[in-house]
Every structure is written in structure tokens, then in C-alpha cells.
Amino acid sequence: MGAFIELQNITKTFGSAMVVSNVSLELKQGEVFSLLGPSGSGKTTLLRLLAGFLTPDGGRILIDGQDVTAVPPNLRPVNTVFQNYALFPHLTVRENIGFGLSVAQRAPSEIVTEVDHMLDLTQLHDHATKKPSQISGGQRQRVAIARALINKPQLLLLDEPLAALDLKLRQRMLIELNKIHEEVGTTFLYVTHDQGEAMSLGDRVAVMNHGRFEQIGTPNEVYEHPQSRFVAEFVGDTNLIAATVIPVDDAGNHGLRTDQVGAVEYDLGQQRHPGDVLLTQKTRDIPTGATATLSVRPERIAIRRDPPPIAHEQNTIHGIVEDVVYLGSRTHYRVRVNDRLIEVWKQHRRFLPDYAPISWNEKVWLSWFSNDGYLIVEPTSPA
Amino acid sequence: MRKPRWSEALLSIPSFGWLVVFFAIPTVLVVALSFKPTDLTGSAGSGWTFDTWRSLANPVYPLIVWRTIWLSASCTVVCLLLSVPVAYWIARLDGKWRQRVLLLIILPFWTNFLIRIFAWRTLLHPDGYLKSICVALGWAEPNDQLLYNNGAILLVLVYTYLPFAILPLYAAAEKFDFSLLDAARDLGATKLRAFRSIFLPGIRTGLLTAFLIVFIPALGSYAIPSIVGGPSSEMIGNKIAQRATTDRNLPHAAALGTLLTITIFVPLGIVALLRRRDRLAAAARPSLPGTLIP
Numbered sequence: 001m002g003a004f005i006e007l008q009n010i011t012k013t014f015g016s017a018m019v020v021s022n023v024s025l026e027l028k029q030g031e032v033f034s035l036l037g038p039s040g041s042g043k044t045t046l047l048r049l050l051a052g053f054l055t056p057d058g059g060r061i062l063i064d065g066q067d068v069t070a071v072p073p074n075l076r077p078v079n080t081v082f083q084n085y086a087l088f089p090h091l092t093v094r095e096n097i098g099f100g101l102s103v104a105q106r107a108p109s110e111i112v113t114e115v116d117h118m119l120d121l122t123q124l125h126d127h128a129t130k131k132p133s134q135i136s137g138g139q140r141q142r143v144a145i146a147r148a149l150i151n152k153p154q155l156l157l158l159d160e161p162l163a164a165l166d167l168k169l170r171q172r173m174l175i176e177l178n179k180i181h182e183e184v185g186t187t188f189l190y191v192t193h194d195q196g197e198a199m200s201l202g203d204r205v206a207v208m209n210h211g212r213f214e215q216i217g218t219p220n221e222v223y224e225h226p227q228s229r230f231v232a233e234f235v236g237d238t239n240l241i242a243a244t245v246i247p248v249d250d251a252g253n254h255g256l257r258t259d260q261v262g263a264v265e266y267d268l269g270q271q272r273h274p275g276d277v278l279l280t281q282k283t284r285d286i287p288t289g290a291t292a293t294l295s296v297r298p299e300r301i302a303i304r305r306d307p308p309p310i311a312h313e314q315n316t317i318h319g320i321v322e323d324v325v326y327l328g329s330r331t332h333y334r335v336r337v338n339d340r341l342i343e344v345w346k347q348h349r350r351f352l353p354d355y356a357p358i359s360w361n362e363k364v365w366l367s368w369f370s371n372d373g374y375l376i377v378e379p380t381s382p383a
Numbered sequence: 384m385r386k387p388r389w390s391e392a393l394l395s396i397p398s399f400g401w402l403v404v405f406f407a408i409p410t411v412l413v414v415a416l417s418f419k420p421t422d423l424t425g426s427a428g429s430g431w432t433f434d435t436w437r438s439l440a441n442p443v444y445p446l447i448v449w450r451t452i453w454l455s456a457s458c459t460v461v462c463l464l465l466s467v468p469v470a471y472w473i474a475r476l477d478g479k480w481r482q483r484v485l486l487l488i489i490l491p492f493w494t495n496f497l498i499r500i501f502a503w504r505t506l507l508h509p510d511g512y513l514k515s516i517c518v519a520l521g522w523a524e525p526n527d528q529l530l531y532n533n534g535a536i537l538l539v540l541v542y543t544y545l546p547f548a549i550l551p552l553y554a555a556a557e558k559f560d561f562s563l564l565d566a567a568r569d570l571g572a573t574k575l576r577a578f579r580s581i582f583l584p585g586i587r588t589g590l591l592t593a594f595l596i597v598f599i600p601a602l603g604s605y606a607i608p609s610i611v612g613g614p615s616s617e618m619i620g621n622k623i624a625q626r627a628t629t630d631r632n633l634p635h636a637a638a639l640g641t642l643l644t645i646t647i648f649v650p651l652g653i654v655a656l657l658r659r660r661d662r663l664a665a666a667a668r669p670s671l672p673g674t675l676i677p
Binding site for chain 1: 560562563565566567568569570571572573576580581584585587
């Protein structure tokens, strides 16, 4: 299916600040698209442009082929779940949900039927006659969703809808949102600064920074193949190592010369190569001599008290443990390597009674395989 | 709810005592006075009588009461109509400008109330600036009388009480969550519909307060009608003053005063009823399994 919602070269400035600059995006009908970015990245502005509260300085917005760029919010087939829910405090849950229909002057009996359907969908029947102040945060959230969906919008905008909820409730609501989406099939645009929410909900994710999209892709692509240092650092945690690409004696790998992590070793076949070169899998052609950044996720790095046995395509560095944070399911280590800290997560798979956990100030070896890292090449990548 | 402690009740004794001595007792005395016969000097004589109250049936009094009510009611309606948009506008201003505009609104209070009313007399005077401007613009004939009529009273009443309406409405609008208007627009409401269905109910308490704070003092107006009004536009306040001073008939003045007090119960009753309905509705809702939508 082709593009259902299209943003074409959207630009928006406030005063001298360009908040959204030349952004283009295509959404498929029925997809859940996550817009992920830090505060101030322009994602809320983009949302308000889509809802119709703002008009772009340049570019067009098309919904199902119709140009809606100049259509006011009340006439757009777009509804929003606001960050603070924005429920009408003087109306009951039922009246809140039915607001859109009563504004549209639908017959009262029709409104009752439709609202009942929404109450079923969001399991709010017991609270229909309560005011928003009499229900819990999660219930308010569901009212806001029901209220936005009852107009059968072609696009549902969700503006950080879970930000005000506590962690457990947030996880429950994510599952619930997924269920609701399966039921109604509306196209969702989910705006958040939380990468966990963006990834778990979205079919695709756009990472936004400084008014631009840094990367658009599936959650897996964005996590595994970040196109920029910003994406690598914002989506999940990572260790970035600046390096220069050099050739090695192996067709499947690039060599990376770096002085950032002290003495390093790489293994090819049964051969260990000490020096200042790391290996990374060759997923695309990168010219020799290019400056690049290696991103290695902390969960991909193995931590040991002793040097690891030689293994094909393995990189090894070593350092001193500086920080240990025990989290139950795993331990986060920060290891001082040369002049910097490398983040390493050790997953606790089995409970071993005699195992003495690695602790502060121990000397440790860190190793990962060449396909555990991803090489980021940016036009402006610092050397 | 927590039981109020005995010592906390002591705190209210000074204000309670003040109200008893200077409000409750005088009110009772005024009511009592209205049932006294008049002696030769116009003070209260001995014994009790309904004569004074019977004399209020004279058609001139219902007329004055009616005029007092409709002038005050018109003033209240005009003030609310004017101040709701102003309150909305001020609440939407950014902080710095908001302070300045609020200052402008309370600025007239820096001048004495009577001086401001006399200023209006100068403006509306047959030779006054306002009159000349109106004539020049063709809005008035040279012989039209702008002063000493109901119109002049209404104008000055509105002028006087407008800030008292703006301030409580602003206080309510300032607490209003304007993202609710976005939500209403998003759900298909026009700007007007959002204003009517969401903003006005949202500042409901402010509306009730403004209503009371304008209507009640307006009912008791004395200075404004006596300075810019004429003999055919008297309000209850003027009649009370006339009976108490020029005519020297204290029981009659007391009866009129009691009548004014009773009149004031009308707006108070309306508001009390509305508030009670709100409370009952809020209390009844959770227990109702109803499926009704108004």
C-alpha cells in the first residue's frame, strides 16, 4: 500500500528559530509510526502541524491524497490524544467521549450507541458517569483515547500519552494501545521521547533531532544500524569509538585503527593481532582512510577477569572496573579503558553459588565479535 | 473530615464579634424600626404598626424597586458580556503584559469614586466633550439630554463595576487549562463552540462571583443615580436617603432598607441554587449507573 499520509518538505520557524526544517514523511494506512526525539527536537511542533494548530511556512500535508495544509483542526480527519489528556473537567466520561459526535450534531441515540462501543473498547463502562477528577490516571488515558477515536479519524496523533503514568501502568497501557490499534486499525502517529515506548509500539520509528529526521526505519534497523552518532546514543545505550578505516587480511571485515581504547587485539582464524586495530564486519563498502565511529552496545560486550581464548573475528580490550550497578537481572559495569569509560552490561543467566562477582578496581578484559559493532560514517564525523 | 479543634474556633471570635456588633444587630434594629410608628420629629414613636409597610404599596415604590432591579440587572449583563472576552484575553497574555493590563484595570481605583462620577457628569453635560463629540458624529441631536436619565445611570454603573467583574473572571480564566480549547477544536468544535461549551463552563465559578459582586452593590447604588440620574430615574438607595434626611421619616427609611435587603436575596438565592445543583450533581454521579447524555 502506498503513502496514506504524506508530509512534503515541511518547514516551520518560530521567530528566527527553525523548529522543523524540510521534513518529509510518508505513513502507510493502518501503521503505527513512532516519532522519537528529545525535548526541543521539533516533534511536538510536527504533531501540531499535523493536527492543524499550526500552519507550515513551507511544504504540504496530504491525507489520502487530499491537501489539508490549510484545513483548520476542527475540519481535519485527524484527532489527538493530548499529553495531559485535556479531558473536559465539567463533563462526565460519557460526555467527554461523546463530545466529538455531539459537536457534529449526530442523533442522540446514535451517540449513545457509539459511546457504548467506545466504552466497551476501553473497558470504561463502570466509570461512564464519573467526572475525570474521579478516575485514575490510566482510566483518564483511556477516556482520552476513546474520545479521540470516536470520530473515526484517518490519523490518530498520540502526544507522549504515557508520560504521566508510572512504569508498571505504562507497560500495561502499551499492550492495551496495541490491542486498541488491532481493533480499530487507524493509522497511529505516536510521539515520545522514550525509546522503549517508540520501539515496542511502532512498526516504524523516526528519530528526530534539531527539526530533522536523523533516521527512519523499523525499530530493529534503528537500533542495529544507526545512521548517526545521535541515533546510536539516543536509541538505547552505546559505546562510540572514533576510528579510521584500514584494510585487513580478511574480505569479510574492515580494520579500524584507533587510539581511544588503549592497547587492543583482534583475532582472525587462530591468530591474535595485538596493536591498535579492531575488526568490524563489512556490511557495506567504506573507503579506506575514512573516519568513522564504531558503535558497540553494552549488552554485546563480554566481561572477564582473564584474557578471552582466541576466537575468530573477536576484538579484545582491557581496563579497570570503576563502577558497578547491580540491577537484579543484570549488572552494569563502567570500565575505565585508557582515558574513557566503556559501558558493559552483564546479564545474569544462571545463579552460580560459588561465583564471585567482578567488583571495583578489578582488571578486566572486554571482548566482542566483529558483527556486534556497527560502523557509523557521518559526513561530519569527528576524527 | 477532621473535627475542627476548639482552640481553632477562637481565631474566628474577633471577626464574628465584629459582624455581630456592626452587621447583625444593626440589621435587626433596622428591620425592627420599620415596624415602628413615626413621631412628630420623624423618629420612631412608641408601639408597633404595619402602617409604614402598607404605605409601600403606593405605586411609586414598586416602580422604583423594579427600576432598581432592571438597571442593576442590565448593568450586570453588560459587565459580564464585556468582561468575559477581556478576562480571556488577559489570561492569554504573557506574564509581563498581563501585569500591565491588570494594573490599567485597577488604575481607576486610585481616584476617588465620587470624583470619577462627577467627571462623568462633566463629560455628559450638555456642554461637555462627550456630548459635543456625539453631536459632531451625528449620534446625538444638539437638544438630546445625555445626563439625568436611566441611560446615564446604566453607563456609569457599568463603568464603575466593570473592573469588579473583570477581576474574578480573570482569576477563573487564569486557572483555566487552555489546552482544553485545543482538544475541543481537535474534536471538531468551531472556535465559538469551544468557547461556549468548554471555556464558559470552565470559568463558571468566576461567572457566579462576578454576577454577585456586580449585581448586589449595583442594587444598593446611591451616589451614581443621585449625581448622574434625574428625578424620574431614582433607585431604592436614593429613596432611602431622601426619607432618612430630607423627609425625616426614619421608620419609612428603615422599611425601604429592609426591602432592599430582601431584594438582594434574589441574586443570592439564584447563585445558592446553582451551586447546590452542582454539588448534588457531583455527589449523585458516581452512584448512578445511568447511560444518559444531555
